[in-house]
Amino acid sequence: MELLRVENLTKIYGKNGIQVRALDGVSFSVQKGEFIAIIGPSGSGKSTLLHILGGVDTPTGGKVFMNGCDVYAQDDEQLAIFRRRQVGLVYQFYNLIPVLNVVENITLPVLMDGREVDQSRLDELLTTLDLKGRENHLPNELSGGQQQRVSIGRALINAPAVVLADEPTGNLDSKNSHEIVELLKLSNKKYHQTLIVITHDENIALQADRIIALEDGRICRDEVIRR
Amino acid sequence: MNVFHRITLRTLGLNRVRTLVTIAGIVLSAAMFTGVTTSVSSLQDYLVRATIDRSGSWHGAVFGVEQDRLAELDTDPEVASYTSLQNIGYARLEGIPSDFKPYLFVAGMSDDFTEYMPVKVTRGRLPERTDEILLPEHLLYQGGLEYSLNDRLELELGSRTYAGEELTQFNGLIAESELEAETLTVRETRAYTVVGFYERPGFEDFSAPGYTALTLPDPASPGRYDLYIQLARPKGVHAFLSTKFPEYGSTKNSDLLRFSGASDETTFNATLYSLAAVLMGLVLFGSISLIYNAFSISVSERTRQYGLLASVGATRRQMMQSVLFEAAFLSVIGIPVGILAGLAGIGVTFRVSSNIIMTFLGNFADVPLQLAPSLPALVAAVVVSLAAVLISAYLPARRSFRISPIDAVRQNQDIQITPGVVRTSRLEDRLFGLEGMLARKNFKRNRRKYRATVLSLFLSVVLFISASSFTAYLSRSASGLMSNIEFDIEILLSSAADETDVRVPDIEALKSDLAAIPGITRAGYASWAYSEGIVAEELINPEFMTFTEQAGWGSSNQPGKVSLSTMVYFIEDESYADFLAEQGLDPAVYMNPDQPVALALDFVRFFYPGEERYYTFNLLAQKSLNMTVDRTKSVKGYYLDRTEPDGQGGLLYIYTNSSGEEITLTEAEVRETVDVRIGTVIDKKAFMVSPDISGLTLMFPYSAMPKIFDMERGQLTTSLFFNAVDHKAAFDRLHDALTEKGLPAYNLWDYAQAVETDRALITVVNIFSYGFITLLSLIAAANVFNTISTNIGLRRREFAMLKSIGMTRVGFRRMMNLECLLYGFKGLVYGIPVAIGVTYLIYRAVLTGYEIKFFIPWYSLVIATGSVFAVVFATMIYAMNKIRKDNLVDALRNENL
Numbered sequence A: 001m002e003l004l005r006v007e008n009l010t011k012i013y014g015k016n017g018i019q020v021r022a023l024d025g026v027s028f029s030v031q032k033g034e035f036i037a038i039i040g041p042s043g044s045g046k047s048t049l050l051h052i053l054g055g056v057d058t059p060t061g062g063k064v065f066m067n068g069c070d071v072y073a074q075d076d077e078q079l080a081i082f083r084r085r086q087v088g089l090v091y092q093f094y095n096l097i098p099v100l101n102v103v104e105n106i107t108l109p110v111l112m113d114g115r116e117v118d119q120s121r122l123d124e125l126l127t128t129l130d131l132k133g134r135e136n137h138l139p140n141e142l143s144g145g146q147q148q149r150v151s152i153g154r155a156l157i158n159a160p161a162v163v164l165a166d167e168p169t170g171n172l173d174s175k176n177s178h179e180i181v182e183l184l185k186l187s188n189k190k191y192h193q194t195l196i197v198i199t200h201d202e203n204i205a206l207q208a209d210r211i212i213a214l215e216d217g218r219i220c221r222d223e224v225i226r227r
Numbered sequence B: 001m002n003v004f005h006r007i008t009l010r011t012l013g014l015n016r017v018r019t020l021v022t023i024a025g026i027v028l029s030a031a032m033f034t035g036v037t038t039s040v041s042s043l044q045d046y047l048v049r050a051t052i053d054r055s056g057s058w059h060g061a062v063f064g065v066e067q068d069r070l071a072e073l074d075t076d077p078e079v080a081s082y083t084s085l086q087n088i089g090y091a092r093l094e095g096i097p098s099d100f101k102p103y104l105f106v107a108g109m110s111d112d113f114t115e116y117m118p119v120k121v122t123r124g125r126l127p128e129r130t131d132e133i134l135l136p137e138h139l140l141y142q143g144g145l146e147y148s149l150n151d152r153l154e155l156e157l158g159s160r161t162y163a164g165e166e167l168t169q170f171n172g173l174i175a176e177s178e179l180e181a182e183t184l185t186v187r188e189t190r191a192y193t194v195v196g197f198y199e200r201p202g203f204e205d206f207s208a209p210g211y212t213a214l215t216l217p218d219p220a221s222p223g224r225y226d227l228y229i230q231l232a233r234p235k236g237v238h239a240f241l242s243t244k245f246p247e248y249g250s251t252k253n254s255d256l257l258r259f260s261g262a263s264d265e266t267t268f269n270a271t272l273y274s275l276a277a278v279l280m281g282l283v284l285f286g287s288i289s290l291i292y293n294a295f296s297i298s299v300s301e302r303t304r305q306y307g308l309l310a311s312v313g314a315t316r317r318q319m320m321q322s323v324l325f326e327a328a329f330l331s332v333i334g335i336p337v338g339i340l341a342g343l344a345g346i347g348v349t350f351r352v353s354s355n356i357i358m359t360f361l362g363n364f365a366d367v368p369l370q371l372a373p374s375l376p377a378l379v380a381a382v383v384v385s386l387a388a389v390l391i392s393a394y395l396p397a398r399r400s401f402r403i404s405p406i407d408a409v410r411q412n413q414d415i416q417i418t419p420g421v422v423r424t425s426r427l428e429d430r431l432f433g434l435e436g437m438l439a440r441k442n443f444k445r446n447r448r449k450y451r452a453t454v455l456s457l458f459l460s461v462v463l464f465i466s467a468s469s470f471t472a473y474l475s476r477s478a479s480g481l482m483s484n485i486e487f488d489i490e491i492l493l494s495s496a497a498d499e500t501d502v503r504v505p506d507i508e509a510l511k512s513d514l515a516a517i518p519g520i521t522r523a524g525y526a527s528w529a530y531s532e533g534i535v536a537e538e539l540i541n542p543e544f545m546t547f548t549e550q551a552g553w554g555s556s557n558q559p560g561k562v563s564l565s566t567m568v569y570f571i572e573d574e575s576y577a578d579f580l581a582e583q584g585l586d587p588a589v590y591m592n593p594d595q596p597v598a599l600a601l602d603f604v605r606f607f608y609p610g611e612e613r614y615y616t617f618n619l620l621a622q623k624s625l626n627m628t629v630d631r632t633k634s635v636k637g638y639y640l641d642r643t644e645p646d647g648q649g650g651l652l653y654i655y656t657n658s659s660g661e662e663i664t665l666t667e668a669e670v671r672e673t674v675d676v677r678i679g680t681v682i683d684k685k686a687f688m689v690s691p692d693i694s695g696l697t698l699m700f701p702y703s704a705m706p707k708i709f710d711m712e713r714g715q716l717t718t719s720l721f722f723n724a725v726d727h728k729a730a731f732d733r734l735h736d737a738l739t740e741k742g743l744p745a746y747n748l749w750d751y752a753q754a755v756e757t758d759r760a761l762i763t764v765v766n767i768f769s770y771g772f773i774t775l776l777s778l779i780a781a782a783n784v785f786n787t788i789s790t791n792i793g794l795r796r797r798e799f800a801m802l803k804s805i806g807m808t809r810v811g812f813r814r815m816m817n818l819e820c821l822l823y824g825f826k827g828l829v830y831g832i833p834v835a836i837g838v839t840y841l842i843y844r845a846v847l848t849g850y851e852i853k854f855f856i857p858w859y860s861l862v863i864a865t866g867s868v869f870a871v872v873f874a875t876m877i878y879a880m881n882k883i884r885k886d887n888l889v890d891a892l893r894n895e896n897l
Helices: A046-053 A076-085 A102-106 A108-113 A119-128 A144-156 A174-191 A202-206 B003-014 B016-055 B067-075 B234-244 B254-259 B267-296 B299-312 B316-361 B375-402 B405-410 B426-445 B447-482 B507-515 B542-551 B573-583 B702-708 B727-740 B751-794 B796-804 B809-847 B858-884 B888-893
Strands: A002-013 A020-031 A035-039 A061-066 A087-090 A162-166 A194-198 A210-215 A218-224 B060-066 B079-092 B103-109 B121-124 B132-136 B152-162 B183-198 B210-215 B224-231 B250-252 B489-494 B520-536 B561-571 B598-601 B603-608 B613-618 B625-632 B638-645 B651-657 B662-666 B671-681 B696-701 B717-724 B748-750
Touching (some): A002 A046, A076 A087, A087 A144, A102 A144, A144 A174, A174 A194, B016 B254, B016 B267, B016 B316, B016 B751, B079 B183, B079 B210, B103 B183, B267 B375, B267 B751, B447 B751, B489 B727, B507 B520, B507 B727, B542 B603, B573 B696, B727 B751, B809 B858
Parallel strands (some): A035 A210, B561 B696, B598 B671
Antiparallel strands (some): B060 B224, B060 B250, B132 B210, B489 B748, B520 B561, B625 B671, B638 B651, B651 B662
16 A cells, blocks of 8 residues: 655755755655665755655655645644654654653654654563663753653554654664664564654664665665565 | 652752742832832822812812702712702901902802812801801901901901803902903892811812802802813813813813823823833833742753653643742742732831822821832732743743653753864963863853843942932932022012012011021021113123123123123121121121122133033123113003114103003103212122023122112012021011011011922932842842752752862862853943943933933942852852762762752
């Protein structure tokens, strides 16, 4: 089932004199449950693509369809809801709210909805993320790895249609990196979470189902490596 | 509590100092707003109450209304209430010399009369029966009659008529003139017992022909009433009186109307309200800038946070709500505290300075100054403060919502550098080094932020220095004006032009009697006359002659002679002898009874409007000379209207009185020309002399008076002068003493009181202006503190980076010091010239009333400069201290900063 379709996506930075084409007519589609790794050199537009998919950056041209719905045809309010429920973004620099503790950061999307937190789901996540016992800690009391796990938890809590991760292990040591990747794969396998990960790490890329390579804002390779 | 509120509150708690400063700003602005409005409303309330105490609580009064009209008022919806005086009748009093107030006006008080009208019993009690009467005090001290409690009066009561019409208290006495006078038709004789006396009633007009004596209404009386009406809508009093009672004499309680804001006379209210509006404008400006600053300087932090929240899925509405929540939260704390602080502040100020304020306002001792906050104003204070906070929170936030979440997170918009804008000059770079360059670049980078800070500093500097100038000039002019008067109290015994025929008693005996009153430290008497002095031209200071020619002033009628206005003083011998001894002058010469010789004061000062400055001269060219003095006769009850040629080369002098009658006198009858010798010119004046600074002043001993002037031609103005330990007590005692002696006590003047009043005014102005300035300065200081400290807080990473590449602590300090200097310097460089300009304007305003040189209150400049730098540096030190302990790498890496 096609979950996500990107058509002719373009993003241009800068004005008049100096223009940078970060994305130049990117098109592809993603099936539900796929684990995709996006690779490419620096400046190839990987982060830009991810941010646009996640609804946190606006494209200059082209369309993005999620579940058949034109993402950028929505108004601001709907777009915000889209970000809250349909996608989970994991950044390289954790981007946690400094004044909220671990549980609050994780459950932030749920709290924004004003709904009750599913305690059992939260519990399960905390266990899986190995954050039990740190529920009330603030981000500045956690190590880098722990902070990243919190942000993954935040991405997963609402069971979004797709999880987008931008170099999730970029700031972590090898042990933590490994654990994080296992976590992401787990959610992909267990919950059939569609997963799109940007990575420099070849090891991680090879664990994905499909690799899309970007260069100068265009897809230069789109290869399924695992069925 | 939803998660946004949670985040907001926790963020506020995290930045405790900044939060407190913001709340302080809200408190200050609400407090000042409340303070200004409460002062105005309390003042107004006081004036209203004082006026009611003095003249009664009524808006319009109608005189001589028939009884059946009263019922109309009961049912008239425009009338809130009314009270009345029944006109029982007029009685002519024997022994009253007055030309314009010869009657006793007997009136019956309605039941509620004393509720609305000021009837202040001084002795005895209110009348309880129709044959008891309450007499006004001024009947005694002004009318000169003597009555005591329990006296029995037999009054021939009647009504006054003129040309067939009955007259009321509204109609002044129609005395004999070309037409016939009014007539008093006696109706009956009544007996009254005097049961009490009351203070001169404020509702009796000065021109009313009868002293108001109060009793109870008499059912058998003719039935005409004076009505004192309170309207539901005071503003409509004029229309009410003219439509409903056009045929009667009526008057309005203009003071009360004016102070309640219901008068047609808008100048008082306009002045008061516009002054308040100006103050409020300043308050609003200062506090809004503080509050706005407090929110906007943290907008870069918040931008990042909003971006984050947006990326997780917060809608714009939710984020806006959290902004408003923050604003509301801070306001709920700050505004009530501010209002209470404002009320408390004014309350304390009133308590501390109430005596002073009341002295200045006219000392209605019965009516205390109270705190009377105006509810609409308080509501307005809340609304305005709330609006200020909301706008200040909303506008910066709105900016950060416009950008895409990822840009917000990356804070791309925060620093937008246009090439060229951040250039610094090579010279400065060389002078101040790297640190200086960084300091200046920071300045240019954060233009908007620092501009607000500089503006606050600028405003504070200007206001502070201006207020200091204002009070300094005010003090100097007031002390200057009053400094010449060295006596506290004066009793004017007879004025040459006085209407009343008061005989001057044996003045020496009177002086001794009064000087014996406890508390009197010095007593004396003097007489003086205004005259025309004629001096030969060659004896006049040539500089003065040139001046008069330039100024275009004419000289006297006689060629070769100059006419100078001359005051001639005759000073009590004892005092004069002391004065001569002090000055080392020979009494044999100056107190020679056979050959009187004058001492002259010839210092004059003129304000020449053409050049906007004062000119001073000594009039006489030599120390001793001969001159003549011309005294013009004064006729009791008349004033000199004009002169006409008599057809023989001389002049006829025509005097007129208030009724228009004329008396014509010849020059010989009128002018008295006396030769006078001036023994020497001195520059010190004797006790009791108030020299004429536009002409000559001559001083003689009292005993010389009959030798100089012909006493048959008329008395001179004569006064007694006193100094006392406690001028108020002395005043009262002198008043009593005069009354006992049967002398009029209404010419008793307390000069010391006037000086006190002036000084009191200055103190009040000082209190309020300094209080106000201090608060505004606090706001400015808070503003500066907030801006600089948050700025520094936001630049922690930058500082960490600088440290990491090797900037030493000394280098840091230098960079920060230079930034401080830039802030302070800019604030002062703009502020001081403007402040000096304002000082110049104040100087010009004062100059028209008093000669003064332009000066700048240097101490205030020093204080302003010192404070500006103190605040800026203190802030920097505080902020830097907080960052000093940062671990370098954590700061560099930690995005949580």
